[in-house]
Amino acid sequence: MLSRQEPNSDKVAGAVARLVILLGLFIWMFRPELSRIISSVGKSSEWVHALAAPIMIALLAYHRRAALARRMSRGSLWGAVVLIAGLFVYAATTWPFRYGYFRDIAMILILAGIVLVACGWGALRLSLPMLLLVLLAIPLGDRIYARLIIRPETYTIQAVATALGRLPGVDTVIKGVDIFFESNLGRGVVALGQSNRGVRLLPAFAVVGVFVVFLQIRSIRRLVIVACAAIPIILFCNFFRFLCWGLLQVYIITDPTSAMPRNVSMILSLFLSYVLFVLVSSVRVNLFVDVDEDIRPQGAAYA
Amino acid sequence: MKTFDLRGLLMPKDRNSVSTLRPLLSAGFLFSAAVLSLAAVALRPGVEALSEHYTKEPITVRKPLSEFDVSRLPSFRSGWTRSDIPPDDIETDEYAIIRLSAEQPAQMPKEVVLFVTYYSDPESKVPHTPDVCYRQGGAVLKSMKNTTIAIPGLAQQSKVTARLLLFRQRGYNQVVIFSFFADGQFRNSREQVRWTIGKPGNRHVYFSKIETVASYPTDGSPVPAINLCKKLFAEAVSILVSEHFPTKEQIKR
Numbered sequence: 001m002l003s004r005q006e007p008n009s010d011k012v013a014g015a016v017a018r019l020v021i022l023l024g025l026f027i028w029m030f031r032p033e034l035s036r037i038i039s040s041v042g043k044s045s046e047w048v049h050a051l052a053a054p055i056m057i058a059l060l061a062y063h064r065r066a067a068l069a070r071r072m073s074r075g076s077l078w079g080a081v082v083l084i085a086g087l088f089v090y091a092a093t094t095w096p097f098r099y100g101y102f103r104d105i106a107m108i109l110i111l112a113g114i115v116l117v118a119c120g121w122g123a124l125r126l127s128l129p130m131l132l133l134v135l136l137a138i139p140l141g142d143r144i145y146a147r148l149i150i151r152p153e154t155y156t157i158q159a160v161a162t163a164l165g166r167l168p169g170v171d172t173v174i175k176g177v178d179i180f181f182e183s184n185l186g187r188g189v190v191a192l193g194q195s196n197r198g199v200r201l202l203p204a205f206a207v208v209g210v211f212v213v214f215l216q217i218r219s220i221r222r223l224v225i226v227a228c229a230a231i232p233i234i235l236f237c238n239f240f241r242f243l244c245w246g247l248l249q250v251y252i253i254t255d256p257t258s259a260m261p262r263n264v265s266m267i268l269s270l271f272l273s274y275v276l277f278v279l280v281s282s283v284r285v286n287l288f289v290d291v292d293e294d295i296r297p298q299g300a301a302y303a
Numbered sequence: 304m305k306t307f308d309l310r311g312l313l314m315p316k317d318r319n320s321v322s323t324l325r326p327l328l329s330a331g332f333l334f335s336a337a338v339l340s341l342a343a344v345a346l347r348p349g350v351e352a353l354s355e356h357y358t359k360e361p362i363t364v365r366k367p368l369s370e371f372d373v374s375r376l377p378s379f380r381s382g383w384t385r386s387d388i389p390p391d392d393i394e395t396d397e398y399a400i401i402r403l404s405a406e407q408p409a410q411m412p413k414e415v416v417l418f419v420t421y422y423s424d425p426e427s428k429v430p431h432t433p434d435v436c437y438r439q440g441g442a443v444l445k446s447m448k449n450t451t452i453a454i455p456g457l458a459q460q461s462k463v464t465a466r467l468l469l470f471r472q473r474g475y476n477q478v479v480i481f482s483f484f485a486d487g488q489f490r491n492s493r494e495q496v497r498w499t500i501g502k503p504g505n506r507h508v509y510f511s512k513i514e515t516v517a518s519y520p521t522d523g524s525p526v527p528a529i530n531l532c533k534k535l536f537a538e539a540v541s542i543l544v545s546e547h548f549p550t551k552e553q554i555k556r
Contacts, residue, residue, distance in 0.1 A: 177438050
């Protein structure tokens with residue numbers, strides 16, 4: 001709903017003013033949820049990427065500022081409808097259905113409504129990656145997470161145990177979610193006592209992927225390809241993380257209380273996820289050339 | 304590159320205050336701001352008041368689970384010996400953990416376990432399911448899927464969908480069949496239970512986890528153990544529903 005009479009700078013300034021006011025009200029309303037999320041992510045390395053999410057969102061917004069400015073309008077009344085729907089979800093997941101995670105997810109619906117009512121459909125479309133980052137930054141409940149990861153964790157543990165067992169002089173045995181190893185250098189358990197040891201950092205890998213992929217405005221076709229590759233990349237990075245952890249424990253640090261294998265494997269796997277997502281989102285193959293050539297002048301203008 | 308200037312909004316050079324505020328006077332924005340303000344002030348207290356007003360109450364079982372009568376199980380009333388297993392961290396006082404051991408040494412599987420827990424505190428968390436907690440106990444999950452079990456003697460819902468899990472333990476394998484019974488309805492996942500007990504309307508709330516477990520050799524077929532677990536599950540559920548758990552009429556407001 002663009003106004004033809006308003007100059008562009010006035011239109012943008014008005015949209016930004018509306019957005020800032022509504023976001024202020026949003027923070028006021030959700031301050032208990034936001035402070036709970038901030039305090040909980042500080043306690044778990046699994047969700048600590050949530051602390052980086054605001055910076056990533058700000059960077060994405062900065063990179064897209066020109067496109068956002070062009071697409072901002074006087075807003076859409078549908079935003080109010082989305083906002084009310086979000087409030088309804090929030091209320092219903094407080095009572096009668098107590099689903100803490102879905103109550104937090106309602107915030108994203110409300111944020112989408114705010115962007116829509118303040119800035120319009122075009123800005124909302126460009127803001128979807130930022131909303132996706134918010135979604136990935138909201139911690140999932142322990143019991144839901146434990147249930148969701150059963151299959152990937154089982155397969156990852158089996159794959160890592162097999163890989164470690166093929167190394168010369170290393171024997172491995174799986175017991176539950178533990179990989180017991182024995183080698184000439186010693187014996188031990190990979191990632192002893194670490195919760196969800198077989199599947200960790202999946203949301204962090206996904207956050208890296210979203211940030212890398214959406215740092216530029218890309219064609220829909222490429223986004224579809226990246227989306228198809230995202231889950232295999234994330235699962236492979238998780239496998240790599242656990243394998244690194246096992247290798248470090250087998251060959252370098254046999255002390256099960258040492259945090260070094262966990263930290264090194266975490267950094268290496270996050271870096272791997274960054275590299276893989278950069279490759280998938282920027283490698284130029286024939287399939288992409290036409291589309292990317294089409295949008296390159298536009299993308300260059302945004303940068 | 305200059306893209307927009309907020310100063311134009313805040314300090315216009317040649318405009319009056321109405322044109323300055325025009326971007327903030329759109330109906331959608333004003334309505335949304337009003338709704339958000341109202342929600343910030345009243346939504347949380349309102350919903351919490353509703354929650355408190357409609358808090359469901361606990362309800363006791365009609366007959367304690369400790370009095371579960373194995374002799375009422377048609378397939379297990381003879382040829383099987385009952386022994387009770389002490390509980391381990393089940394967060395309820397209402398339970399039955401019964402091991403049935405075959406008296407015939409040649410019978411396979413040699414034993415089967417019935418594990419029933421009952422929760423009625425509205426604040427109770429739905430417990431972890433075996434697919435999660437058996438793995439923490441050292442079992443390796445081989446497969447998990449739904450299975451349909453016919454329950455004799457039930458007026459409604461005579462076929463129940465339960466979860467069938469196969470585990471590899473150290474030196475043997477294990478079959479686990481489980482399902483939940485919440486507010487008079489069978490549910491086979493924690494999320495379904497939470498949804499069922501959250502529905503407003505009833506005065507009381509309860510849920511129960513019903514689980515049967517049997518072992519089979521590492522190199523053997525799981526079919527006999529699965530059939531035995533299904534048989535015990537079906538016969539036990541029939542008794543639990545008809546004699547132990549509260550009826551649908553009892554939990555209504």
